[in-house]
Amino acid sequence: MRQNENAVVLIVDDEPEILRALRAGLAAQGYQILAATTGEDALSIAGARSPDLVILDVMLPGAIDGIEVCRRLRQWSDLPIIMLSALGHERQKVAALDIGADDYLTKPFGMSELTARVRAALRRNRSRPASNDLPIAHFDNVTIDFARRIVTRGDEEIRLTPYEYEILRFLAQNADRVITHRLLLGEVWGPEYVEDTQTLRVHIGHLRRKIESDPARPSLIVTEPGVGYRLKSTE
Amino acid sequence: MIFSESRKLSGWVFSALGVLLATVVFSFCRHFLDKGQASLLYLPLVIACAIRFGFGPAVFGAVLSFLCWDFFFLPPYHTFIVRYDTDWISLFVFLTAAVMTAQLASRARNDAEQARARRDEILMLFEASESISQTVQADMLLPELADRLLDQCQSSRCVILSRSATGSMTILTDRGPGASPEDQQTIVSIAMVACEYGQVIGIGSSVLWRKALAEAGLKTEGQYGGNSIGIYIPLHAEESLVGAMHLAPRMDNRPYSTTNERLIRTLANHAAVVIARQTLAKTAAQIAALKEADLLKDSLLSLVSHELRSPLAAIKATASGLLQPGAVWPESATREALAAIDKEADRMTGVVTNLLDLSRLEAGAWKPDKDWCEVSDVVGTVLDRLPPNDAARVRVSLADETPLIKADYIQIALTITNLLENAIKYTDDGTPVDLSIEPANEGGIKVIVRDYGKGIQPGEGEALFQRFYRGAEHKSGTVHGTGIGLALCQAIVRAHGGRIWASNASTNEHPGAIFSFVLPIGL
Numbered sequence: 001m002r003q004n005e006n007a008v009v010l011i012v013d014d015e016p017e018i019l020r021a022l023r024a025g026l027a028a029q030g031y032q033i034l035a036a037t038t039g040e041d042a043l044s045i046a047g048a049r050s051p052d053l054v055i056l057d058v059m060l061p062g063a064i065d066g067i068e069v070c071r072r073l074r075q076w077s078d079l080p081i082i083m084l085s086a087l088g089h090e091r092q093k094v095a096a097l098d099i100g101a102d103d104y105l106t107k108p109f110g111m112s113e114l115t116a117r118v119r120a121a122l123r124r125n126r127s128r129p130a131s132n133d134l135p136i137a138h139f140d141n142v143t144i145d146f147a148r149r150i151v152t153r154g155d156e157e158i159r160l161t162p163y164e165y166e167i168l169r170f171l172a173q174n175a176d177r178v179i180t181h182r183l184l185l186g187e188v189w190g191p192e193y194v195e196d197t198q199t200l201r202v203h204i205g206h207l208r209r210k211i212e213s214d215p216a217r218p219s220l221i222v223t224e225p226g227v228g229y230r231l232k233s234t235e
Numbered sequence: 236m237i238f239s240e241s242r243k244l245s246g247w248v249f250s251a252l253g254v255l256l257a258t259v260v261f262s263f264c265r266h267f268l269d270k271g272q273a274s275l276l277y278l279p280l281v282i283a284c285a286i287r288f289g290f291g292p293a294v295f296g297a298v299l300s301f302l303c304w305d306f307f308f309l310p311p312y313h314t315f316i317v318r319y320d321t322d323w324i325s326l327f328v329f330l331t332a333a334v335m336t337a338q339l340a341s342r343a344r345n346d347a348e349q350a351r352a353r354r355d356e357i358l359m360l361f362e363a364s365e366s367i368s369q370t371v372q373a374d375m376l377l378p379e380l381a382d383r384l385l386d387q388c389q390s391s392r393c394v395i396l397s398r399s400a401t402g403s404m405t406i407l408t409d410r411g412p413g414a415s416p417e418d419q420q421t422i423v424s425i426a427m428v429a430c431e432y433g434q435v436i437g438i439g440s441s442v443l444w445r446k447a448l449a450e451a452g453l454k455t456e457g458q459y460g461g462n463s464i465g466i467y468i469p470l471h472a473e474e475s476l477v478g479a480m481h482l483a484p485r486m487d488n489r490p491y492s493t494t495n496e497r498l499i500r501t502l503a504n505h506a507a508v509v510i511a512r513q514t515l516a517k518t519a520a521q522i523a524a525l526k527e528a529d530l531l532k533d534s535l536l537s538l539v540s541h542e543l544r545s546p547l548a549a550i551k552a553t554a555s556g557l558l559q560p561g562a563v564w565p566e567s568a569t570r571e572a573l574a575a576i577d578k579e580a581d582r583m584t585g586v587v588t589n590l591l592d593l594s595r596l597e598a599g600a601w602k603p604d605k606d607w608c609e610v611s612d613v614v615g616t617v618l619d620r621l622p623p624n625d626a627a628r629v630r631v632s633l634a635d636e637t638p639l640i641k642a643d644y645i646q647i648a649l650t651i652t653n654l655l656e657n658a659i660k661y662t663d664d665g666t667p668v669d670l671s672i673e674p675a676n677e678g679g680i681k682v683i684v685r686d687y688g689k690g691i692q693p694g695e696g697e698a699l700f701q702r703f704y705r706g707a708e709h710k711s712g713t714v715h716g717t718g719i720g721l722a723l724c725q726a727i728v729r730a731h732g733g734r735i736w737a738s739n740a741s742t743n744e745h746p747g748a749i750f751s752f753v754l755p756i757g758l
Contacts, residue, residue: 090645110577181606202639205612215611217614217615217618217631222619223612225616
């Protein structure tokens with residue numbers, strides 16, 4: 001937990017109870033906490049104090065809601081953003097992820113889940129400059145050799161179609177991050193195919209059959225219901 | 236009426252011709268008949284006229300006979316002079332007898348005619364009420380009644396209005412060739428005046444209709460002047476004003492006859508009863524809906540009181556225990572207490588989430604957000620999110636090829652989760668739960684959750700899916716439940732155009748309950 005000591009987390013939520021609980025929970029893990037209750041405050045604090053991570057509620061009072069805060073932050077910063085949403089706000093959640101939020105949690109959630117997400121997001125951010133250059137990535141017993149475009153499971157080479165490889169590459173380079181259907185389709189097939197979720201389902205199904213040890217209960221490519229996919233790295 | 240005019244005229248003509256004919260016949264018979272016996276020919280004629288044509292033609296015939304007799308058969312002939320005084324006596328006795336007989340006969344005739352008219356009227360009323368009582372559809376009663384009136388009274392339009400407790404009036408039916416939405420507002424205003432005064436407008440009450448027109452803001456001249464306003468009758472039923480009926484003037488512009496009026500009043504009473512009955516039925520339906528809501532509220536209250544209060548009580552007790560000043564808790568006990576709070580909060584979250592989901596679904600506020608789903612993928616997500624101990628009990632069997640379906644991923648996951656949780660909750664630890672996904676015969680996919688418990692009670696299959704219903708043996712049991720889960724599953728499956736049902740394993744297999752649902756491809 002040593003690495004947490006210097007990390008500064010900005011929590012944006014209009015409910016004082018939630019704010020207090022999150023502040024206490026994260027501070028106990030060694031993070032420094034900043035807090036804001038409105039979108040305006042969040043933007044000015046983020047500008048002045050440059051936090052390492054933002055936890056942002058989708059619903060905020062006033063003119064600037066969570067999605068707008070996320071959009072404006074993304075204009076000048078790629079700091080990790082974790083969205084919080086209440087049940088039933090799936091569309092806002094997807095909208096936030098589409099414009100660049102890193103992760104989301106649905107209220108109510110456990111503190112351990114939040115801290116796990118925070119840790120993963122911070123780690124990802126630290127290693128980001130290097131990750132694209134890394135020639136080889138490991139996920140469980142699956143190894144991806146980006147330079148030679150070769151994927152192996154155990155010692156066995158897996159033959160992937162070009163689309164399957166592109167999906168896997170994009171997910172791997174954003175490991176542990178929720179990738180929305182639109183993002184994935186836009187990246188792999190191109191911007192004119194962002195609505196073609198049927199194609200995506202089929203290819204994900206094929207890919208899982210090739211790389212998962214139990215395709216019926218995927219442990220690598222995890223579905224985020226109604227949102228997208230996430231490639232789980234082993235922590 | 237024109238027919239009866241000509242009939243009246245023909246009476247006079249027949250009477251005159253009859254007398255003439257009788258005179259000619261008698262002139263041939265005068266050799267062997269006494270002059271006094273002429274009355275024998277004239278009198279039947281007068282009676283016949285009285286019976287056939289009434290009093291007037293009969294008296295006319297009598298006077299004519301009197302004159303003819305005098306002129307042709309009483310000496311001196313061909314003058315009106317009478318030689319013998321006894322002849323005067325015969326003449327006047329004849330006249331008196333003829334007139335009296337005519338009067339009697341014509342009265343009998345009038346009575347018969349009136350009786351016939353009454354019979355016709357009663358028959359008409361009977362037919363009208365019969366046809367109304369035979370109308371099966373409640374909403375066709377008033378139009379049928381209006382049509383009867385239009386037909387019988389030669390009217391061009393009949394409007395029936397209902398009146399609310401506040402006095403506002405609504406048009407229930409507007410029939411006839413003159414029906415048009417244009418002047419309905421005028422009709423409503425005049426009908427309101429009729430109701431306000433509680434009197435009929437248009438039959439013998441010209442003062443009232445002038446007043447009504449003035450209050451409705453209309454001039455008494457012009458289109459609505461004179462009697463062209465028609466008739467407005469307030470409708471009473473069970474001592475309250477339930478509406479009004481309007482009948483436009485007759486198409487031939489003649490006033491309504493007394494027979495017409497009687498029919499109108501009778502059918503107006505019918506209409507009043509119909510309206511009152513409809514109002515009662517509506518009130519009864521509202522009361523039934525309220526009762527249903529009340530019942531629901533009761534079961535919701537008992538659910539809330541139990542399923543929400545008990546975890547709340549546990550949380551409150553544990554948290555306040557931890558906060559107690561001066562209390563010394565060993566580290567392990569503190570952790571245990573906190574874990575209990577965490578677990579109870581999860582339980583409450585489950586109840587509240589299900590409750591909210593169900594109300595959102597039932598209010599139509601949670602429409603399926605359909606996208607292509609691979610159900611095996613949904614199953615993976617569901618198993619991933621079950622507690623590991625529970626997930627380990629689930630045996631999954633996936634058909635090799637299941638079609639992609641267009642469905643709401645989250646809702647389908649919720650449905651499968653609820654079915655699995657139910658199966659796990661209501662069966663013994665360690666018994667397996669089978670989950671199988673296969674292509675449905677009718678296209679789409681079929682999901683089956685089978686447990687190895689006691690199975691469902693006979694006849695309980697449908698009721699299980701009702702909100703807040705809990706299996707009879709579980710009502711007082713130790714297993715927590717809200718009776719929401721299956722209702723939620725049903726609401727979701729139905730919103731996807733699929734169906735869900737419960738059954739028991741067949742007798743030659745290991746007993747257990749089987750919950751199945753089918754989802755269409757959903758294009």
